[in-house]
Amino acid sequence: MRAAITMLALAAFASVPLWLRDPYLLNALITTGIFIIAAMSLNLLLGFTGQLSLGHIAFFGIGAYVSALTSLGFDIGLPGGFRLVHEPWPPIAGLALAILVAGLCGYFVGLLSFRVRGAYFVIVTISFAEVVRLVALNWVELTQGPLALTNIPSIAIGLPSLGELTLRTKLQNYYLLLAVAVVAYLLIARLVHSHFGRAMRGLMENETLAVSVGIDVTKTLTLAAVISAAIAGAAGSLYAHYIRIIDPEVFAFINTVTMVIMVISGGKGSLAGPVVGGLIFGLLPVVLRPIMAPEAQWIAYGGVLIVILFVLPRGIVPSLAQRFARRKRQAATVAPVAFSERAKEPA
Amino acid sequence: MTSRAIALDVEQVAVRFGGLVALSDMNFTVGEGEIVSLIGPNGAGKTTAFNVVTGFLDPAHGKVSYRGTTLNGLKPHQIADLGLIRTFQRTSVFPNDTVYDNLLIGLHRQGRVGLFEAILGLPRGRASERRLRERAAELVEWVGLERRAHDPAGSLSYGEQRLVGVALALAAEPSMLLLDEPVSGMNASETHTFVELIRNIRDRGVTILLVEHDMPMVMSVSDRIVVLNYGRIIAEGPPDEIRNDPDVIEAYLGQGAARA
Numbered sequence: 001m002r003a004a005i006t007m008l009a010l011a012a013f014a015s016v017p018l019w020l021r022d023p024y025l026l027n028a029l030i031t032t033g034i035f036i037i038a039a040m041s042l043n044l045l046l047g048f049t050g051q052l053s054l055g056h057i058a059f060f061g062i063g064a065y066v067s068a069l070t071s072l073g074f075d076i077g078l079p080g081g082f083r084l085v086h087e088p089w090p091p092i093a094g095l096a097l098a099i100l101v102a103g104l105c106g107y108f109v110g111l112l113s114f115r116v117r118g119a120y121f122v123i124v125t126i127s128f129a130e131v132v133r134l135v136a137l138n139w140v141e142l143t144q145g146p147l148a149l150t151n152i153p154s155i156a157i158g159l160p161s162l163g164e165l166t167l168r169t170k171l172q173n174y175y176l177l178l179a180v181a182v183v184a185y186l187l188i189a190r191l192v193h194s195h196f197g198r199a200m201r202g203l204m205e206n207e208t209l210a211v212s213v214g215i216d217v218t219k220t221l222t223l224a225a226v227i228s229a230a231i232a233g234a235a236g237s238l239y240a241h242y243i244r245i246i247d248p249e250v251f252a253f254i255n256t257v258t259m260v261i262m263v264i265s266g267g268k269g270s271l272a273g274p275v276v277g278g279l280i281f282g283l284l285p286v287v288l289r290p291i292m293a294p295e296a297q298w299i300a301y302g303g304v305l306i307v308i309l310f311v312l313p314r315g316i317v318p319s320l321a322q323r324f325a326r327r328k329r330q331a332a333t334v335a336p337v338a339f340s341e342r343a344k345e346p347a
Numbered sequence: 348m349t350s351r352a353i354a355l356d357v358e359q360v361a362v363r364f365g366g367l368v369a370l371s372d373m374n375f376t377v378g379e380g381e382i383v384s385l386i387g388p389n390g391a392g393k394t395t396a397f398n399v400v401t402g403f404l405d406p407a408h409g410k411v412s413y414r415g416t417t418l419n420g421l422k423p424h425q426i427a428d429l430g431l432i433r434t435f436q437r438t439s440v441f442p443n444d445t446v447y448d449n450l451l452i453g454l455h456r457q458g459r460v461g462l463f464e465a466i467l468g469l470p471r472g473r474a475s476e477r478r479l480r481e482r483a484a485e486l487v488e489w490v491g492l493e494r495r496a497h498d499p500a501g502s503l504s505y506g507e508q509r510l511v512g513v514a515l516a517l518a519a520e521p522s523m524l525l526l527d528e529p530v531s532g533m534n535a536s537e538t539h540t541f542v543e544l545i546r547n548i549r550d551r552g553v554t555i556l557l558v559e560h561d562m563p564m565v566m567s568v569s570d571r572i573v574v575l576n577y578g579r580i581i582a583e584g585p586p587d588e589i590r591n592d593p594d595v596i597e598a599y600l601g602q603g604a605a606r607a
Contacts, residue, residue, distance in 0.1 A: 187466060194465035194472070195451075195458035195479070202452040205441040212401065212435070213519040214427035214456040223462070 006272075013178055017171050025286065026170045032282025033177045034239045037184050039262040039274035041231035046260070047268035048192050049224045050204040051114075054122050055129030057255040059102040059229040063236025064246050065136060065143060066101045067094035068152045071241070076141045091155045095237040102233020103226045110225030114218050126253075133251035148247035155241045173242050180238060184231050189271050191227065200224055261301070265308045267315025276316050280304070351378030354523055354554045355400065355431075360409030362395050362578075369395045370578045373409070377523070377556055382549055384557045384565045387575035388598060393558040394436065396575070397527055400556075401433045402426040413523065428456065430522035434529060439512025442501025446492055446511055449500045450483040453518030457482065483518070490514045490544070505532045513544070523554040530561050542568050566590065574598065 020026055042056045073088035105128075113124035136143045143149065155176060156166040167173050191197055199220045202210035211217060240246050258281065266277025284304065288297045312319035355377040362370040370392045377383045385393050398404035400411055402423040411418045413431055421429075441449050451458075458479045464472035487496045490510040495503055500511050509529055516524055526545075530538045538561065545568055549555055559565050565572065566586045574582040574589060576598040582589055589595055 190466045190468060194476075195455060195460070196462065196465060198448070198452045198458075199455055201444065201448075202441055202455070205443055208403070209435060209439065209441065209515070210452070211423040212427060212433050213453045213515060214424050214432075215452075216422075216424045 009272075009275075010182065014175075017174055023170055026174060028283060028286045030170060030174055030177055030242060031239075032278060033174075033181060034235050034242065035258065035262065035282055036275055036278035037177075037181050037235035037238070038232050039259045039266075039278045040181075040184055040188060041228045041235065042259045043263045043268055043270075043274045044188050044191070044228040044231070045224055046263055047270065047273065048197060048204070049200045049221055051117065051121050051221060051224075052260075053125040053225075053228070054253075054256055054260070055125030055127070056228075056232060056259055057251055057253075058125070058129035058132045059106060059232035060236035060239070060255070061129075061136065061246075061251045062105055062132060063098035063102045063233030064240040064250055065149070065236075066233070067091065067098040067237035068149045068240040068246055069142070070094035070097050071153050072149060072151070074142055088153075091153050091241050092157065094241070095155065095234065098233045098237035099230045100233075102236065103230035106225040106227075106229025107222060109229070110222035111218075114221040114225070117221070129251055129253070129256065133248050136248040136251060143248070146247060148245050149240075150245045152240050152244045152246070154244065155238075177238060177242075180234060184234065185271065185275075187227070187231070192271070196220065196223060261305055263315075265305055265315060267317035267319065270315065270317040270321070273315050273317045280308075280316075351381060353377070354379045354381075354414060355556065356410075356412045357396070357400065358410045358412075360396075360399055360406045360411060362392075362399060362404060363407050368578050370399070370406075373575075373578075373580060375573045375580060375583065377554055379554055380549065380552060382545065382555045382557065382568055382570050384559060384569040384572045385575060386559065386562075386565055386572060391575040392578040393575055394527060395578075397433060397525055397556075397558060400426075401431065401525060427519060430520070431525070432516045432519045432521035432523070433525040434509075434512045434516045434527055436527045436531070440500035440503075440508050440515070443499055445497050446500050446503070447483055447487060447496045449511055450486050450514055450518050451479060453486075453515035454479045454482060456519050486514045486518055489517075491540075506534070506537045509533065509541075517548065521553055523556065524548060525556045525558075527558050528560060529557070530559065530564055538564055 016029065017026065020029075038056070038060050041059075042053060045051050045053050045056075069086070070089050071091040071094040073086050075083060075085045078084055109124060109128055113121040137145055139145070140147075154166050154168050154173075156164045157176075158164040165172075167176050192200070199210070199215045202213075202215055203217060203220060207217065236250075239250075262277040262281050263274050264277070265280060266275065267273030281301065281304075284301060285297060288300055292300060308316060314322070353376045357373055357375050360370055360373045361368070373392075373396060375383075385396060387393055395404065399406050400418070402418060402421050402425070406419070413426075413429055416429060418426055418429075418431075441452055444452065458475055460472045460475050463469070464475075484496075487493055490513065492503075492507060492510060492514075495507060500508065503511065509532070513526070513529065516526075529545075530541050533541060542564060545555060545557075557565070557569065569586055571583070571585055572589045573580055574592075574595050581594045581598060582592045584592075
């Protein structure tokens with residue numbers, strides 16, 4: 001049942017460019033999709049470990065800058081008169097490095113803050129994002145500061161000798177995005193259904209009990225932070241190579257808030273939650289643009305969020321799933337399913 | 348009991364909370380395969396002793412060792428890795444997960460596979476997952492909760508939650524099990540079933556340390572009893588000896604009763 005819905009949704013997403021020809025809408029869908037990947041990564045932390053990363057945009061932005069600089073090259077002065085010169089590499093190497101560097105940052109932030117957790121993790125992540133933003137703004141030699149990094153090359157796939165495909169059109173970028181999103185979704189799904197995911201859930205529900213059955217808190221949470229940050233980094237890299245210009249504004253707090261809203265409205269702790277929430281809040285501006293001034297749109301977002309959480313307090317996907325399950329149970333009370341059969345179902 | 352190899356060795360352990368002495372100079376041992384009960388009036392330091400042994404509290408003084416490994420300074424999950432598993436007085440389950448999923452979480456120590464095996468769904472990861480599911484189903488059956496297997500653990504009755512708590516502890520494959528007031532809140536017949544369960548666990552070679560208030564239960568199940576009062580041990584021995592010990596009677600019933 002659930003697999004059928006997932007496959008249907010995937011088929012629908014894959015078919016979009018076949019009937020949607022409007023470049024403006026396709027562009028909105030691509031940027032929304034990039035943010036959905038970032039929201040999925042945030043959901044891994046917020047929904048499955050209960051840790052709120054309010055600086056999650058830092059990992060996204062680091063991915064964007066690392067990828068852009070890898071593919072643009074740079075030439076900076078170091079203390080002592082040395083110069084560090086980097087010749088441009090293919091953008092695909094930038095994507096790989098973005099994942100690696102963002103994951104590494106996730107590791108250090110996790111290691112620093114998970115000894116104390118909760119509010120401290122929130123504070124450490126906010127501060128981290130702000131520090132990274134200030135570095136991007138002020139290290140002009142490397143990042144061009146407020147002048148922005150421009151002319152970032154588009155991603156090319158394939159090998160130079162065997163024929164290379166540079167993804168310049170919106171259509172190509174849409175499918176690249178879809179592929180990365182599917183990989184990220186599968187990765188998170190596999191992870192949360194493995195014993196790593198169960199350790200995360202155990203820690204979130206009852207930490208004392210979880211450690212007493214041998215679950216290592218720091219290790220489990222740090223692992224979640226690394227994978228979450230790495231996925232956010234991948235999303236940032238896609239963003240840089242699609243928009244082809246980035247400035248320190250990418251680190252703005254409002255971007256993290258947008259991700260949090262996507263996750264909360266769709267349903268934290270549900271795999272499909274960020275996708276549903278992301279589509280709503282990513283495409284809402286498109287719908288509202290013809291009828292509302294930008295200032296009024298913000299108020300409308302707030303209104304939509306309040307309505308969603310009022311009607312479906314656990315978020316759209318978990319609340320609907322719960323209602324559906326209840327109805328099914330009521331229908332099936334006459335014929336209870338044998339335990340041995342149910343046990344074989346994958347979680 | 349002296350012929351048994353020593354499993355748990357608590358030596359001169361002291362715990363202070365600020366100026367309050369919760370435990371002073373506590374010494375006792377538990378032999379392999381033995382059932383030992385720790386009893387005493389409320390506030391005597393029983394749960395504190397448990398917390399020290401399982402790494403949730405650091406003692407101010409003294410040493411705890413299990414099968415020759417010193418436990419001081421180890422984190423709770425590291426102590427669990429040595430096979431020393433405990434249950435809790437109150438919070439004994441993961442309330443939002445089903446009973447079955449609770450046990451899967453409890454099987455953490457058995458399910459360790461590499462990250463890539465889990466994410467890529469490699470055969471070894473899948474085989475391990477299948478084994479865990481079978482084992483979880485066995486454990487559900489063993490504590491007799493098949494009918495509740497797919498209900499959230501938080502929706503179960505108090506007595507049933509205690510059973511889930513024990514099954515969770517067993518899922519971690521303990522070589523020694525520490526039970527913190529397991530039958531509190533159970534009725535007589537539930538307690539009786541539980542005693543059978545404890546004996547059954549011991550017969551599988553698991554050493555048991557028990558903290559309990561239910562005296563008939565303690566007397567019937569224990570090989571040996573350690574009595575705490577005001578943070579110190581006032582008596583130690585087999586149930587028959589403890590039952591007639593004047594110090595113990597005094598601690599429980601007051602001075603007049605001991606003389607009478």
